[in-house]
Amino acid sequence: MSHQPQLVIANATVVNSHGRREAHVVVHDGRIARLVDAAGPVPAADRTIDATGKLVIPGGVDGHCHVAQVTGRFRTLDDYRTTSTAALWGGTTTIIDFGIPRDAQETPLAAALHKKELATESRCDVALHGAVVTWDETVPWQLEQLAAEGVRSVKMYTTNRGTTMADGDTILKVMREMVRLDGLTYIHAEHDPIIADCTAQHAEDGRIGIEHLHRTRPELAEEISVTETLAMAEYTGAPVYFVHQSTPGAVDLVSEARSRGLEAYSETCPHYITLDDSVYGSTFPEWFACCPPMRSPETVAALKERLVSGAIHTMSSDHSCYDLSQKRERTDDVRAMPHGLPGVETRMPVTFTAMTSAGATVEQFVEAFAAAPARINAVPGKGCIAEGFDADLVVFDPAEERTVNGAALHMGTDFSPFDGKALTGWPAVVVSNGRVVLDADGFHDPGAVGRFINRTGFRQHQSAAPEASRLAAAL
16 A cells, blocks of 8 residues: 555645745645745646736535425435535535424424435535424433434524524523534524514515515614523623624623633624615615625624634524525515525635625634634644644635636526626636545546534534644744
8 A cells, every 4th residue: 555645736825824934735534744945846746737926715614504404394405425526615514503303293302413414415515403492301311312413503593483493492402502512503693573573574565575585684683692692601601602793782782791711702704794775776676685695785794894803703604595486476475485505516715705795804714614613613634734634735826817607607596696797706616525626627526525523512613623723833
């Protein structure tokens, strides 16, 4: 058996969240074997890729994807093969999906195990979040089983009554269990009574079509829900992660809680820092049906400022693969149409373009795109280019510009909310677990080789992260 490395990415400007250096990246057996100073000779390898003039960053970690998701009578049109392929096309090498019960008969444990079985078709690595809708005496045991399966986070919704919504008692009790199990509580924060009342009033007035979506889910509903959830997190001592925050007020609430010592985190999505509520007056408003909805231009600008300042910790896609035929079934009633946008493939260029145009460094982009999602979600071996880490790497030119063509993407749908937008920072080469899956010759399907990642305990991982970062920076 040859001990020669399988791959070297030569003459690279390696950019991690903590800094950059010029190096040859040596890959062997799916891991980064070492980084060699670029002033020295290029090590021999089975294959060498010259990255002169380009950046090499860690493969992306998308902490918020919905794959083959069933919500009511709608099912997203993708499967793990499709979504993982699209992720790799977009420079993301690890996705984290959700095991959300399809109905009252499916348990949290059954939902997660079902997704774990589906994930055997994935082309990239996969981790899972669990989900709880209703508390019963079996939930503590189920959460223990999920932790044993490597599922160390649980999502709950504070809205969507009758389907996925968890009441306050359930949220508080699950938080206690997640503290016991060293896990992380994920929250979709929108205040359901406000949304239900606001939506009902709009329906009475005949203003319930997609063009009115942004008016039926006010910013106040998000911020009140964040406030209530932070109070429960403080009471229980539970680490809490807020998905798809769309207002600067919600982010500021998390920042203030962190200043008091709470372990609280903010996530946003590419559409919330690039699109505003004028899209609901466009020719195709159904392209932008998501919850929370797009906000005012002023809110979008302030949210982007929070991202560049570091107050927002992660950028996730909230990928949901519906197509236009599903979206257009009930554009007359936002209560009856499916909400969610495809975005796993475009997360890299949208985020890079938005952040760097607002003054962020590439290092800050890497933090939101890869490093922080891996660290906060306790995903071992990801988010950093350093010896011993998984060989998940992206070579890209930060100046390369392409115009999005939604129909030419690979997400299994027929549109993109970013269609027609000129974006910079696209992947030229993608390496996943040491395999070159994308290069100048196109996509090379590696087959169903994606691994299921058993995540470690939340606090256990956070305590180890500073030392790992110090060692990586020293390489």
